[in-house]
Structures are given as structure tokens and as C-alpha cells.
Amino acid sequence: MRPILPINKSEILKRYKPINPNTHKGIQGHALLIGGSYGKIGAISLASKACLKTGCGLVSVFVPRCGYKIIQTAVPEVMVLNDVSVKYITRIVFDFVPNAIGIGPGMGQDIETHTALHRFVKTNKVPLVIDADGLNILSQNKQWLTFLPEKTIFTPHQKELERLIGQWDSIADKIEKTIAFSKQNNLIMVMKGAPTFIIDGDTIYENTTGNAALATAGTGDVLTGMITSLLAQSYDPIDAAILGVYLHGLTADIALPETGYQSFIASDCIANIGKAYLSLEK
Ligand SMILES: NC(=O)C1=CN([C@@H]2O[C@H](COP(=O)(O)OP(=O)(O)OC[C@H]3O[C@@H](n4cnc5c(N)ncnc54)[C@H](OP(=O)(O)O)[C@@H]3O)[C@@H](O)[C@H]2O)[C@@H](O)CC1
Ligand SMILES: Nc1ncnc2c1ncn2[C@@H]1O[C@H](COP(=O)(O)OP(=O)(O)O)[C@@H](O)[C@H]1O
Ligand SMILES: [Mg+2]
Incomplete structure (x- = not known):
């Protein structure tokens, strides 16, 4: 049996960086979230709002044209860039250097989106979080994994x-296969579930927050926004993954007495990020 390190409050306090009173939005990190497609703009909208609420100074979003007005209306604090195509992403273009990029929520798997992702990963040097359709496309094109920055975070x-890794026949086999995949590609693997494990090479962490209220659409999209935010705020990739997963679970633990399991929705995660942060300082 390999050792498993619990992600608890004392572990978090070793990694958490309280805010500098003299900071300003220009040094709080600029994150870019890329995703969305017709009918799934909600996923990238949730991710971008969660990114802001996790403390990033500036958040930009790249969406297909159908997402432009939706994001501008749903999250006015976010800056929006759009693809030439209406329904899905075909060519990812932006004219600034973000501190971190999160890609994949709601993005879909159109063949033109495959091409856009290929072009993007071939040139990108910015620290990266990849989720949902970003992972689904990569799993069909594993030769592109060599292009990713080291310690890219998969969720x-x-x-x-x-x-990504094929079928497993036991929990132990699943963990061994994920460790092998992490080492082979120099990636951090956030294995979402109940509980969530984080694998960084041979090191395994197990989260201690969260509950079944999280079993609802969009909570994973929120997590992507939160981890991308922390990465843009200069946390090391492993610390961004650990702190993001812990705070995300905490939002559900904090909300539970008011929402119960059934009526909790992904927006309740976002609404409780502030209380989750405050509980670290108690
Ligand atoms: N509002 C929006 O715009 C939203 C948009 N979204 C976007 O939709 C896109 C598709 O994403 P997706 O995750 O729904 O589809 P997909 O990858 O086929 O997985 C579904 C299947 O996987 C399984 N499964 C999943 N979790 C599991 C678990 N914990 N434990 C065990 N099994 C589990 C389960 O399979 P089954 O058990 O039925 O075989 C399930 O049927 C993506 O872009 C995403 O970002 C969503 O984020 C929602 C909100
Ligand atoms: N029963 C559960 N207990 C704890 N966490 C859960 C449970 N079910 C789901 N989650 C968490 O909710 C999130 C769901 O992510 P995901 O499946 O990607 O959702 P979506 O794609 O709809 O946003 C993950 O962080 C997962 O760990
Ligand atoms: Mg998801």
C-alpha cells in the first residue's frame, strides 16, 4: 500500500497565502478560461465566475460567438473574447499573456475544435488546467500530451x-495507472470523485472536504475556475490543485445546513467561496 497524504486544514495552512494589503488587480493574476459551445455556455460561465470569486484580479474568457452576450450579461466583471464561429471554438486567438489558462468546460468535440486545441497546445507556454472536452479530445490524440507545460493540471x-488511462480492475489498479500516466507525462492528476485524490508522480493526496451535495451539474466546471484562479495567482501547480479541491469541497460543507443535499447547485459553490476562505483564517 502506498502512503496517502490527507488534505486537511493544517496541510492547507502550510500552502495558503493570505492577501497582501497593498495588492492591486494588476498583480492578483490574469486568468483566461477557454470553452463553451452552443447550449453549454453555462459551463464556462460558471468557471469564469468561480475564477473571479477565488481571487484572480482579472479574468478573460474565450468563447464561440454565441457565448459573447451571455457571458457579458451573466458575469459583467469578466472580459470576453470570441471565436469567429458561432456555435463552437475553431481558432483560439488572444493578444495578451495570461498567468494561467483553464480550457475545456462545455467546449464540445467538433472536429474543428480538435484542430483549434492542437494549434493551441503546440504553441502555448502558459501554466494550464485542462478539464472536460479538453481531456476528451486529448484522450483521442495522446501524441499531443508532449506539448503540454510541465505540471499541467488535469481534472x-x-x-x-x-x-485517458483505460479501464481498471480495482481502486489500487486505478491509482497505479494514474500514477504511471502522471509520471509519463509530468502531469498533476485531480481524480475527481468521492473523495477526490490528487496524484503528482508517486505522491497521492486525499481530500477531506466535500459531500454528496456536489453531485450536480457544473460543480466540476466551478472547480476548474477555482484551480485556474489559484494558478494565475502564482500558486505552484500542486498547491493550486490541493487548495482548489479543498476550498471547493468546503463550499458544499458550509452550504449544506441551508441547502440540504438536493437543492444545492453549482452556483451555491460559488456563493460560498468567500466563507470557505474566511474559515481558513479562524
Ligand atoms: N451547464 C452546462 O453548460 C454544463 C455543461 N457541462 C459540459 O458538458 C460536457 C459533457 O460533460 P459530462 O461530464 O456531462 O459528460 P461525459 O464526459 O460523457 O460524462 C458523463 C458520464 O460520465 C460518467 N460519470 C461522470 N461522473 C462520474 C462519476 N463521478 N462517477 C462515475 N461516473 C461518472 C457517467 O457515465 P455512466 O455512469 O452513465 O456510464 C456519465 O453519464 C462537458 O463539456 C462539460 O463541461 C457539464 O459540466 C454540465 C453542466
Ligand atoms: N458524492 C460526492 N461527494 C463528494 N464530491 C462529489 C460527489 N459527487 C460529485 N462530487 C464532486 O463534484 C464535482 C463534479 O465534477 P464533474 O463531474 O466534472 O461535474 P460537471 O462536469 O457537471 O461540472 C467533482 O469535483 C466531484 O469530486
Ligand atoms: Mg466536468
């Missing part, structure tokens, strides 16, 4: 993980 749920 697969069970099905997305299976698409």
Missing part, C-alpha cells in the same frame, strides 16, 4: 479518466 471525473 477528470471517472469517465474522463477512463478515456
Whole structure:
């Protein structure tokens, strides 16, 4: 049995960086979130709002044209760039250097989006979080994994993980296969579930926050925004992953007495990020 390190409050306090009173939005990090497609703009909208609420100074979003007005209306604090195509992403272009990029939520898997992702990963040097359709496309094009910056963070749920590493026959086998994949590609793997494990090479962490209220659409999209935000705020990739997963679970633990399991939705995660941060300082 390999040792498993619990992600608890004392572990978090070793990594958490309280805000500098003299900071300003220009040094709080600029994150870029890329994703969305017709009918799934909600995913990238949730991710971008969560990114802001996790403390990033500036957040930009790259969406297909159908997402432009939706994001500007739903999250006015976010800056919006759009693709030439209406329904899905075909060519990712932006004229600034973000501190971190999160890509994949709601992005879809159109063949033109495959091409856009290929071009993007071939040239990108910015620290990266990849989720959802970003992972689904990569799992069909594993030769592109060599282009990724070291310690890129993958956030697969069970099905997305299976698409990347293949089937497993036990929990131990699943962990060994994920460790091998992490080492082979120099990636941080956030294995979402109940509980979530984080694998960084041979090191395994197990989260201690969160509950079944999180079993609802969009909570993974929120997590992507939160981890991208922390990465843009200069946390090391492993610290961004650990702190993001812990705070995300904490939002559900804090909300539970008011929402119960059933009526909790992904927006309740976002609404409780502030209380989750405050609980670290108690
Ligand atoms: N509002 C929006 O715009 C939203 C948009 N979204 C976007 O939609 C896109 C598709 O993403 P997706 O995750 O729904 O589809 P997909 O990868 O086929 O996985 C689904 C299948 O995987 C399984 N499965 C999943 N979790 C599991 C678990 N914990 N444990 C075990 N199994 C698990 C389960 O399979 P089953 O058990 O049925 O075989 C399930 O049927 C993507 O871009 C995403 O960002 C969503 O974020 C929602 C909100
Ligand atoms: N029963 C559960 N207990 C704890 N966490 C859960 C549970 N079910 C889901 N989650 C968490 O909710 C999130 C779901 O992510 P994901 O499946 O990608 O959702 P979506 O794609 O709809 O945003 C993950 O962080 C996962 O760990
Ligand atoms: Mg997801």
C-alpha cells in the first residue's frame, strides 16, 4: 500500500497565502478560461465566475460567438473574447499573456475544435488546467500530451479518466495507472470523485472536504475556475490543485445546513467561496 497524504486544514495552512494589503488587480493574476459551445455556455460561465470569486484580479474568457452576450450579461466583471464561429471554438486567438489558462468546460468535440486545441497546445507556454472536452479530445490524440507545460493540471471525473488511462480492475489498479500516466507525462492528476485524490508522480493526496451535495451539474466546471484562479495567482501547480479541491469541497460543507443535499447547485459553490476562505483564517 502506498502512503496517502490527507488534505486537511493544517496541510492547507502550510500552502495558503493570505492577501497582501497593498495588492492591486494588476498583480492578483490574469486568468483566461477557454470553452463553451452552443447550449453549454453555462459551463464556462460558471468557471469564469468561480475564477473571479477565488481571487484572480482579472479574468478573460474565450468563447464561440454565441457565448459573447451571455457571458457579458451573466458575469459583467469578466472580459470576453470570441471565436469567429458561432456555435463552437475553431481558432483560439488572444493578444495578451495570461498567468494561467483553464480550457475545456462545455467546449464540445467538433472536429474543428480538435484542430483549434492542437494549434493551441503546440504553441502555448502558459501554466494550464485542462478539464472536460479538453481531456476528451486529448484522450483521442495522446501524441499531443508532449506539448503540454510541465505540471499541467488535469481534472477528470471517472469517465474522463477512463478515456485517458483505460479501464481498471480495482481502486489500487486505478491509482497505479494514474500514477504511471502522471509520471509519463509530468502531469498533476485531480481524480475527481468521492473523495477526490490528487496524484503528482508517486505522491497521492486525499481530500477531506466535500459531500454528496456536489453531485450536480457544473460543480466540476466551478472547480476548474477555482484551480485556474489559484494558478494565475502564482500558486505552484500542486498547491493550486490541493487548495482548489479543498476550498471547493468546503463550499458544499458550509452550504449544506441551508441547502440540504438536493437543492444545492453549482452556483451555491460559488456563493460560498468567500466563507470557505474566511474559515481558513479562524
Ligand atoms: N451547464 C452546462 O453548460 C454544463 C455543461 N457541462 C459540459 O458538458 C460536457 C459533457 O460533460 P459530462 O461530464 O456531462 O459528460 P461525459 O464526459 O460523457 O460524462 C458523463 C458520464 O460520465 C460518467 N460519470 C461522470 N461522473 C462520474 C462519476 N463521478 N462517477 C462515475 N461516473 C461518472 C457517467 O457515465 P455512466 O455512469 O452513465 O456510464 C456519465 O453519464 C462537458 O463539456 C462539460 O463541461 C457539464 O459540466 C454540465 C453542466
Ligand atoms: N458524492 C460526492 N461527494 C463528494 N464530491 C462529489 C460527489 N459527487 C460529485 N462530487 C464532486 O463534484 C464535482 C463534479 O465534477 P464533474 O463531474 O466534472 O461535474 P460537471 O462536469 O457537471 O461540472 C467533482 O469535483 C466531484 O469530486
Ligand atoms: Mg466536468
